[in-house]
Amino acid sequence: MSDRQHPRGRTGPGHGVSTGGLVLVLIAAAAGRATAQRWQVDLTATQARFDTSSGVGAATLAPAFEWQPGPWYALLGGSLSGFEGGDWSGQAEANLSFLLSPAGRLSPFRMELAGSALGTYHSTRLRTAATRAEGRLHWAGPQAGAWVGASAATGWTSAEGSFATASGLSAGTWGGIRQLVGGATFAALRIEGQWFPEANVRLGVAAGPLDLSGYAGWRGAPAGSGFAPQAWAGLSAVAWLGGRVALFLAGGSYPPDLLQGLPKGRYASAGIRLANLRPRVPILQPILRPIYRQEPSGGLLRFELPAAQRVEIAGDWTGWEPVPLQRESGGRWILRVTLPAGVHRFNLIVDGEWTVPAGVTSVPDGYGGRTGLLIVP
Amino acid sequence: MLALALSLALGASGLALQDTATLRQRLDPGTYAALLPVMEAARRDALPLRALEAKALEGAAKRRPGVEIVAAVTQLAADLKAARELLGGSAAGPRPADGDVVAAAEALRRGVPPQEIAELRRATPPATQLDVPLVVLGALVERGIPAAEARRVLEHLLAAGVPAGRLVDIPARVDIALRVGAPPVPALHSALQGLGIPVPPGKLRPGPPRKPGRPPPGPPEPAMAR
Numbered sequence: 001m002s003d004r005q006h007p008r009g010r011t012g013p014g015h016g017v018s019t020g021g022l023v024l025v026l027i028a029a030a031a032g033r034a035t036a037q038r039w040q041v042d043l044t045a046t047q048a049r050f051d052t053s054s055g056v057g058a059a060t061l062a063p064a065f066e067w068q069p070g071p072w073y074a075l076l077g078g079s080l081s082g083f084e085g086g087d088w089s090g091q092a093e094a095n096l097s098f099l100l101s102p103a104g105r106l107s108p109f110r111m112e113l114a115g116s117a118l119g120t121y122h123s124t125r126l127r128t129a130a131t132r133a134e135g136r137l138h139w140a141g142p143q144a145g146a147w148v149g150a151s152a153a154t155g156w157t158s159a160e161g162s163f164a165t166a167s168g169l170s171a172g173t174w175g176g177i178r179q180l181v182g183g184a185t186f187a188a189l190r191i192e193g194q195w196f197p198e199a200n201v202r203l204g205v206a207a208g209p210l211d212l213s214g215y216a217g218w219r220g221a222p223a224g225s226g227f228a229p230q231a232w233a234g235l236s237a238v239a240w241l242g243g244r245v246a247l248f249l250a251g252g253s254y255p256p257d258l259l260q261g262l263p264k265g266r267y268a269s270a271g272i273r274l275a276n277l278r279p280r281v282p283i284l285q286p287i288l289r290p291i292y293r294q295e296p297s298g299g300l301l302r303f304e305l306p307a308a309q310r311v312e313i314a315g316d317w318t319g320w321e322p323v324p325l326q327r328e329s330g331g332r333w334i335l336r337v338t339l340p341a342g343v344h345r346f347n348l349i350v351d352g353e354w355t356v357p358a359g360v361t362s363v364p365d366g367y368g369g370r371t372g373l374l375i376v377p
Numbered sequence: 378m379l380a381l382a383l384s385l386a387l388g389a390s391g392l393a394l395q396d397t398a399t400l401r402q403r404l405d406p407g408t409y410a411a412l413l414p415v416m417e418a419a420r421r422d423a424l425p426l427r428a429l430e431a432k433a434l435e436g437a438a439k440r441r442p443g444v445e446i447v448a449a450v451t452q453l454a455a456d457l458k459a460a461r462e463l464l465g466g467s468a469a470g471p472r473p474a475d476g477d478v479v480a481a482a483e484a485l486r487r488g489v490p491p492q493e494i495a496e497l498r499r500a501t502p503p504a505t506q507l508d509v510p511l512v513v514l515g516a517l518v519e520r521g522i523p524a525a526e527a528r529r530v531l532e533h534l535l536a537a538g539v540p541a542g543r544l545v546d547i548p549a550r551v552d553i554a555l556r557v558g559a560p561p562v563p564a565l566h567s568a569l570q571g572l573g574i575p576v577p578p579g580k581l582r583p584g585p586p587r588k589p590g591r592p593p594p595g596p597p598e599p600a601m602a603r
Contacts, residue, residue: 319434320435320438345431347439366453
């Protein structure tokens with residue numbers, strides 16, 4: 001299921017301890033990146049090496065389902081892995097989040113209440129479980145945001161029959177520039193009286209049919225805890241063959257899960273993903289950014305279309321004859337033209353397709369499409 | 378021969394040849410001929426001919442069939458006529474500015490009730506250009522702000538002398554507020570505050586309930602929560 005698929009234990013850095021990965025997902029999902037309902041099924045071949053054993057190959061089937069009714073966000077997932085030698089394991093998790101907005105008040109701040117439960121079972125009768133509850137305060141701007149939170153968690157493993165509790169504070173930030181988005185989190189969790197600081201960073205970019213992402217993290221450990229500081233990192237590439245099928249490659253490392261007592265490991269995996277739709281890496285668009293500027297030397301039309309190969313503009317001032325724009329660095333396309341004050345109607349023709357640039361007010365064109373409105377004050 | 382006949386027909390109908398020269402060049406003869414009565418009627422009604430010509434050229438540029446071009450221009454002419462009446466003009470009386478008429482027609486298409494357009498015209502001095510305010514009004518209504526409230530705010534801003542260059546920033550600011558979950562009317566209120574535009578006196582009337590907002594997009598997660 002995961003781009004960091006491995007056959008046993010948790011797949012993300014610090015699950016059961018860290019808040020980083022899940023929080024970022026929840027923010028992204030709550031932002032509308034996720035659709036109201038999305039499912040995917042991964043079939044993965046993995047070669048993994050844990051610090052408690054030698055390398056092992058595995059095949060994994062992992063379905064997941066996410067659902068976002070109103071202010072709720074729910075994620076259900078699981079996996080079933082068969083190992084070389086005949087062992088097998090299963091894992092399941094449920095995440096639920098609820099976003100609160102202050103009633104009747106305009107505010108970029110939001111409260112989030114989140115909870116999760118997860119567990120694993122191995123054919124050697126090893127069982128583990130963990131739960132977590134967390135409250136977060138989000139500040140969300142148009143292209144960046146930040147949050148702080150407090151959490152409480154529990155973990156259990158049948159290997160030692162032990163039960164662990166944790167509590168702590170966390171904070172994170174995220175932002176995006178064009179198709180590159182990223183985030184960083186920091187958490188300090190107190191587990192059985194000892195503090196474990198942890199930092200995570202993530203980056204992702206959508207490039208055509210490819211979704212590329214990477215992560216890295218570090219966790220400190222207090223002297224005498226029996227643990228050593230850990231660092232981990234990983235990369236993944238997902239190539240979409242249309243909107244429903246993808247091939248993926250992933251590799252990297254992850255830290256031990258302190259609450260469930262699962263070991264750290266390294267992995268390399270490849271697989272195929274079936275989904276009802278491609279999870280959209282958010283492409284942050286400017287909203288109604290001024291596209292016309294009056295400069296001392298004359299007027300300047302400017303659009304940011306980094307992926308375009310050819311851009312033309314047609315409008316009432318051109319008699320609706322397409323006029324090519326000039327490409328500049330940074331994916332900008334410009335046209336020097338001085339327009340009279342007033343409201344002008346136009347379309348861009350981007351690689352042959354008539355369109356209205358994102359963020360520009362538009363009206364029905366009478367031909368089944370839209371016409372952009374360019375206002376020159 | 379056909380062009381000559383059409384030119385003669387145009388001359389007889391009173392349409393200046395230069396008004397339709399571009400159309401004749403860009404449209405096929407059949408479409409051009411079908412448009413002539415529409416253009417002639419628009420001329421008699423003192424509608425903005427350039428807007429109609431532009432709509433036809435837009436259709437030609439977008440390679441639409443002639444029948445669609447004629448239909449679009451005919452519909453626009455009807456919209457312009459309705460809009461001009463809302464703005465208080467008639468063929469015989471003082472004419473509202475062409476830009477105002479076109480903007481009012483587009484506002485109608487965007488869901489602005491006719492009475493709000495008429496009220497905005499009545500409440501503002503006749504010399505006040507309304508093209509940009511009408512575009513902003515349409516944008517605000519599209520964002521879920523009750524038309525009466527949006528019109529009331531715009532009236533106030535025009536009376537306060539807020540220039541068009543600042544009005545056009547309002548929808549973008551409303552978008553920001555909506556993205557972080559504000560209901561439409563408080564979003565408008567916030568937009569005005571954010572732009573340093575004086576907020577109209579009186580309590581802003583609440584708009585229709587809106588689905589709880591979402592924070593804007595965050596970082597990617599290629600797999601679902603792992």
